Amino acid sequence: MKLLFSYLIFPGFLFSAIVGLMSGWFDRKLSARLQWRVGPPWHQNFTDLIKLLGKETIVPVGAKFTFLLSPYLGLLSVVLVAGMLGTNILFPSTSFSGDLIVILYLLFMPAIALILGASASRNPLASVGASREMKLLIAYELPFILSIIAIIIKSHGSIQIGGILSEQLSFGSNIMSFSGLIAFVNALFCMQAKLGIAPFEISEAEQEIMAGVLIEYSGLPLAVFKLTKALMLYTLPLLLIVLFLGKDLSPLFIIPKFIGILIFIILVKNTNPRLRIDQALKFFWRIPLALAILAVVLALLGL
Amino acid sequence: MDLRTKALTKSIWVFHVSAGSCNNCDIEILDCFTPRFDIERFGIQLIGSVRHADAILITGAMNRKSVKRMKKIYEQAPKPCVVVAVGQCALSRHMFRFSYNVDEPLDKILPVDLYIPGCPPKPEAMISGIVKLVNKMRKRK
Ligand code: SF4
Numbered sequence: 001m002k003l004l005f006s007y008l009i010f011p012g013f014l015f016s017a018i019v020g021l022m023s024g025w026f027d028r029k030l031s032a033r034l035q036w037r038v039g040p041p042w043h044q045n046f047t048d049l050i051k052l053l054g055k056e057t058i059v060p061v062g063a064k065f066t067f068l069l070s071p072y073l074g075l076l077s078v079v080l081v082a083g084m085l086g087t088n089i090l091f092p093s094t095s096f097s098g099d100l101i102v103i104l105y106l107l108f109m110p111a112i113a114l115i116l117g118a119s120a121s122r123n124p125l126a127s128v129g130a131s132r133e134m135k136l137l138i139a140y141e142l143p144f145i146l147s148i149i150a151i152i153i154k155s156h157g158s159i160q161i162g163g164i165l166s167e168q169l170s171f172g173s174n175i176m177s178f179s180g181l182i183a184f185v186n187a188l189f190c191m192q193a194k195l196g197i198a199p200f201e202i203s204e205a206e207q208e209i210m211a212g213v214l215i216e217y218s219g220l221p222l223a224v225f226k227l228t229k230a231l232m233l234y235t236l237p238l239l240l241i242v243l244f245l246g247k248d249l250s251p252l253f254i255i256p257k258f259i260g261i262l263i264f265i266i267l268v269k270n271t272n273p274r275l276r277i278d279q280a281l282k283f284f285w286r287i288p289l290a291l292a293i294l295a296v297v298l299a300l301l302g303l
Numbered sequence: 304m305d306l307r308t309k310a311l312t313k314s315i316w317v318f319h320v321s322a323g324s325c326n327n328c329d330i331e332i333l334d335c336f337t338p339r340f341d342i343e344r345f346g347i348q349l350i351g352s353v354r355h356a357d358a359i360l361i362t363g364a365m366n367r368k369s370v371k372r373m374k375k376i377y378e379q380a381p382k383p384c385v386v387v388a389v390g391q392c393a394l395s396r397h398m399f400r401f402s403y404n405v406d407e408p409l410d411k412i413l414p415v416d417l418y419i420p421g422c423p424p425k426p427e428a429m430i431s432g433i434v435k436l437v438n439k440m441r442k443r444k
Contacts, residue, residue, distance in 0.1 A: 028343070032341070032343060035338060036338040037338045037341040037343065037344075038341050038344045039341075039343065039344065040343055040344060040345075040346055041344075041346075044313075044314065044346050047310050047313045047314045047346060048310075048314045048346070050306065050307075050310040051307075051310040051311050051313075051314045051357070054306075054307035054310060054311065055357075055381045055382075055383070056381040056382050056383075057381070058354060058379070058381050210351035210352045211350065211351040211352040211355065214352065214355075215351075215352040215354065216352075216354055217354060217355075218354040218355060218381040219381055222354075222355060
């Protein structure tokens with residue numbers, strides 16, 4: 001009962017959905033203010049979702065059953081991650097050995113769900129989007145995992161979120177060391193790509209492939225995808241906070257950290273044009289990968 | 304007024320079709336999203352795929368080639384979906400009225416919910432049109 005509550009309501013689904021949608025609104029509002037506009041009211045993202053629920057759902061002719069199932073796959077895995085992270089922050093003793101690995105795998109799933117759904121929809125533009133998403137996945141996943149490996153090395157081989165948190169409690173946040181700082185910068189880049197916002201919204205390019213992977217979705221499945229996006233916007237910054245800035249996790253500290261990371265994402269989004277897919281691949285396999293390897297080496301040296 | 308209509312009128316996603324316009328109407332539509340007019344305030348967004356659309360904006364005179372595609376696009380949109388004719392060309396075929404390849408005006412082809420006249424209409428005219436449309440949708444339900 002308590003488990004169900006923690007996954008469905010408080011740190012889990014409901015709470016993180018609300019926070020995620022609010023951060024999505026924050027993104028739109030801040031972008032609008034940066035462009036000297038007024039921006040939408042605070043309930044805009046909720047209204048969008050409710051509206052999508054009331055619309056017709058169209059399934060293209062010949063679509064496989066994965067077309068309707070894959071949105072739930074993505075949503076379910078992000079909800080699990082949100083629940084696990086939330087309970088870990090509230091009660092660090094509840095974490096089990098290896099939950100960091102589980103979280104890494106689950107964070108992989110929304111991209112897989114997008115690829116599955118797009119390729120099930122039998123739309124040529126969607127398949128272009130799916131192939132771009134796949135390439136992007138290959139590009140950012142390696143530096144992301146390497147920078148997390150640097151953190152694992154720094155916390156003496158602990159692959160448990162609770163272990164990493166307690167390590168940071170006694171020795172200070174991971175970001176305070178050279179290797180931690182480099183890995184953090186790296187993880188920020190990769191997070192931008194994982195969230196699929198500019199300059200890395202290559203798979204959803206509105207201008208050239210018309211929403212790409214999402215092109216055939218309407219009504220309820222589209223709403224589920226939007227919700228997944230919102231949840232990712234809450235979960236990934238939280239993961240970074242837990243891994244890199246985990247010294248003080250009381251609400252007084254965690255909220256400014258979260259908003260800080262959010263503002264950083266939005267500023268990068270608003271000041272950079274979209275990259276081509278080959279540029280993105282080159283970028284990730286040059287700078288962040290080199291930085292990530294550097295971070296791992298520094299962590300091995302104990303810096 | 305139920306929740307569904309209310310949410311629909313507060314978050315209108317717009318898909319923009321040019322059925323052979325001279326591109327002036329299209330530029331004026333984009334003007335609505337600039338800082339001066341900023342209709343994202345009302346939750347209105349331009350979107351790329353017609354599957355996400357709540358409103359289809361049509362500009363330009365319907366020539367024979369675009370009529371077929373227009374019908375297809377309308378069938379692809381998830382209902383409820385409204386059709387808005389923007390500009391004199393879409394309303395009445397304007398100066399192309401006696402042209403050899405413009406057969407019918409738009410409202411003989413698709414059920415048009417809102418007409419915005421002008422050549423091109425000002426962004427103010429479009430915003431006032433949207434307000435009228437929202438009032439109409441709310442009253443209908
Ligand atoms: S109404 Fe005027 S501005 Fe608009 S497409 Fe026709 S000719 Fe161009």
